[in-house]
Amino acid sequence: MSAQETKKITRRNFLALSGWFFFFASFFGFLASNLRFMMPNILYEPVAYFRAGKPTDFAMGVDERWMKEQRVWIVRTEKGVYALYGECRHLGCTPGWFPDQQLFKCPCHGSNYTIEGDVVAGPAPRPLYRVSVSITPDGQILVNKNIKNDVAPKESSSGNREGEQFLLKNV
């Protein structure tokens, strides 16, 4: 076969090739649009921030008043007030607060956390999330669960997590 023959595109070849091209283009185009269709653009999920009340409403220790509704513990220690997100860092179950042992314990696979959120037992690889806390103009705590601080286990003791955004001091 000469080089000229192989390059030659007949009308029949051209129509066949373009037919296949449009067949595959529309097939894979439709497939790609179907995949994109499965990813929603608007989520009808609960709003991720809420006003928790005045800091003075919260005594020393773990406060569970927002746990059921918002999945957040408001905790006051000597350092200040912070908000822990009630999602186990292993596979996302909700731990429970056991005041007698001063531990958060996850029912699913047994991870235990201290009042600071540090892991002391179980498979969880990282400490509990602290979420953003700030004071609104009317003096309430605004908890924003969209902003989480994710600290590596070793960094948690170095004061790293006590960034301004996640701890209210002198309130």
Added chain:
Amino acid sequence: MNKLIKFITESQIWRSVFRHGVPDTERNQSLVVFSNVLLHLHPVKVKSHGLKMNYTWCLGGISFFLFIILTITGVLLMFYYVPETHRAYADMKDLEFVVSYGVLLRNLHRWGAHAMVIAVMFHMARVFYTGSYKAPREFNWVVGVLLLVLTLLLSFTGYLLPWDQLAIWAITVGTNMARATPLLGYEGPFANLLGMRIDNDARFALLGGTVVGQSALLRFYVLHCVFIPLVAALLMAIHFWRIRKDGGISGPL
């Protein structure tokens, strides 16, 4: 009476449906299988060792039988169950305590589902131990593995539908594992290569959102009741057809 039977079997309606005579000859017996859409997946003749129970233990047949039971009971359960977060749990409880024979159908569906997972696994073990995955049956082994995965996915998607605490947390744990998928999960290795975030990764596609909520329930319901059964039925047709094409039911050499 004979006259009536003759009138029916010689009518045009009867003869348009059944295009063979009484199966008392080998030819008509073959025609019964050839001309029936449900039977034609079967071989016309079976080997005598195919009647021996203790080689295959009929585990594939049991799996298929359970699939049929699950399809029938599942379709019936769909008449009372609404996949909506405020209703789903109550509808499930209604099926147990209010709807006549609802508890029977729900438990048939529930235990049948457990039994199907066990039967499919035993079936796979039997095929493995008898070496029935070897040539020329390698392709059917692959189809079988896909069917095992679909069985487990049917089980997993059905797990969420009662919408009780067990369901919600089991699916929370299960889908959180998808976070760690390589490439496609936002906490998995190489997640950065494809720009994975919490709102575009594999878990997000599974749940239709970032939490196990309404969209997850609806998504699992549609997958459980329509999508996965359709794919499984298609693969089962191929699976049964290939058994015949690859030399019939497995038996001792």
